Amino acid sequence: MPDAARTLRFGANYTPTKGWFHHWLDFDLDEVRADLDSIAALGLDHVRVFPLWPLFQPNRALIRPRAVEQLVQLTDAAAERGLDVNVDGLQGHLSSFDFLPAWTRTWHRRNLFTDPDVTGAQEEYLRTLAAALAERPNFLGMTVGNEINQFSDGPHPDPDRVSHTEAEAWLRRMLAACEKGAPGRLHLHAEYDAAWYQDGHPFTPAQAARIGGATAVHSWVFNGTAQRHGPGGAATEQHAAYLIELARAWHLDPHRPLWLQEVGAPQPHIPASGAAHFTEATIDNALDCADLWGVTWWCSHDVDRELADFPLLEYSLGLLTNDRAVKPAGAAIARIAERWRGTAHAPAPRTTALVLDVGDPVAAPDRAGCAPGGAFFEAWARLAAEGVRPAVVLAPLAEDAAHLSARGLTEVVRPEQVG
Incomplete structure (x- = not known):
């Protein structure tokens, strides 16, 4: 689909105000409705929601009907407020906490990606959630899991090791289960930035950019970007745009949609006084990238400070406070959503590409070298600071005239030529 035909989507990753994601244990539909009212009041059009896998599938052979019913109730409540819903299936990992069923750990330790009993149960779980929502018009589709790649490699303290070919086979199988449950919806997978930045990581850029209905990127500047470049540096304010352009280098379809599915303003890396500016700058820069499906901010509401043991930055990432008052970042994204409502997204083409060599694509x-401080990252950031609007092209394609022409690229620059 050409980018000119797209209307941008703006949404939030839904963090319940009462009990955080533990709210599934004491599900209160009235509280959920009040949360969704406050999200809809910002002018947003969708939410991404997170069932906790151990609560929904506490035994390999048991997917709790009541839990699935509550997910349907949440989706219907969202529809009443004009909000579409994307569902992350395998949680997995959220805000520094791991949520894995007991039948995968300790005495029942089995590899999450290769054990046939585990993968069969995962497949049925994803199919069941998708099928439960398949007839809901506001159901966007499934995301396989939230950054589940973190379980496959270090720095996780107890990784389930897997090869990149095994990771790809697992992703294709899980996405096929989602499609079986809800045919024709937007089903995708999403990784944290080790997929783009970590040598040898089994989840790869090619998988992110070629498998599933869209390419998802999660942009967090506490990964060394803000520490190195400061809260107002070009690299910091353009980190999301950088990941979008980095992902595009692996696309086989030049108009494959990209979803900025997670991005937030983490304190103290982004001071509270600068959160609104960072929000506007980040989104504006992302909107300067073609084929953007939309932006889903992390997160809807602050975490209740009575809850213990979260990293400090996790408590204050909301667009709204824990009592549903709009924060400056929330007001900023509301202004952006209003400005773009009903407007086709068609930014000017990027004509200059920085050449990326990662070995076998x-x-x-x-x-x-793609990570903050790496030669490629810093060269791209330098060009962006100079106003160049750089794209990215893989080294094997840097002299492919047909590829460059299809993307509108007229100039290629190598990192060693920058600065």
């Missing part, structure tokens, strides 16, 4: 063994 499929396995991408040499990704570290």
Whole structure:
């Protein structure tokens, strides 16, 4: 689909005000409705929601009907407020906490990605959630899991090791289960930035950019970007745009949609006084990238400070406070959503591409240069600071005239030529 035909989507990752994601244990539909009212009042059009996998599938052979019914009730409540819903299936990992069923750990330790009993149960779980929502018009589709790649490699303290070919086979199988449950919806997968930045990581850029209905990127500047470049640096304010352009380098379809599915303003890396500016700058820069499906901010509401043991930055990421008052970042995204409502998204083409060499493009063994402080990252950031609007092209395609022409690229620059 050409970008000119797209209307941008703006939404939030839904963090319940009462009990955080533990709210599934004491599900209160009236509280959910009040939360969704406050999200809809910002002018947003969708939410991404997170069932906790151990609560929904506490035994390999048991998917709790009541839990699935509550997910349907949440989706229907969202529809009443004009909100579409994307559902993340395998949680997995959220805000520094792991949520894995007991039948995968300790005495029942089995690899999440390769054990046939585990993968069969995952497949049925994803199919069941998708099928429960398949007839809901406001159901966008499934995301396989939230950054589940973090379980596959270090720095996780107890990783389930897997090869990149096994990771790809697992992703294709899980997405096929989602499609079986709800045919024709937007089903995708989403990784944290080790997929783009970590040498040898089994979840790869090619998988992110070629498998599923869209490419998802999660942009967090506490990964060294803000520490190195400051809260107002070009690299910091354009980090999301950088990831979008980095992902596009692996696309086989030049108009494949990209979803900025997670992005937030983490304190103290982004001071509270600068959160609104960072929000506007980040989204404006992302909107300067073609084929953007939409932006889903992390997160809807602040975490209740009575809850213990979260990293400090996690408590204050909301667009709204824990008592549903609009914060400056929330007001900023509301202004942006209003400005773009009903407007087709068609930014000017990027004509200059920075050449990226990661070795084999499929396995991408040499990704570290793409990370903050890496030669490629810093060259891209330098060009962006100079107003160049750089795209990214893989080294094997840097002299492919047909590829460059299809993307509107007229100039290629190598990192060693920058600065």
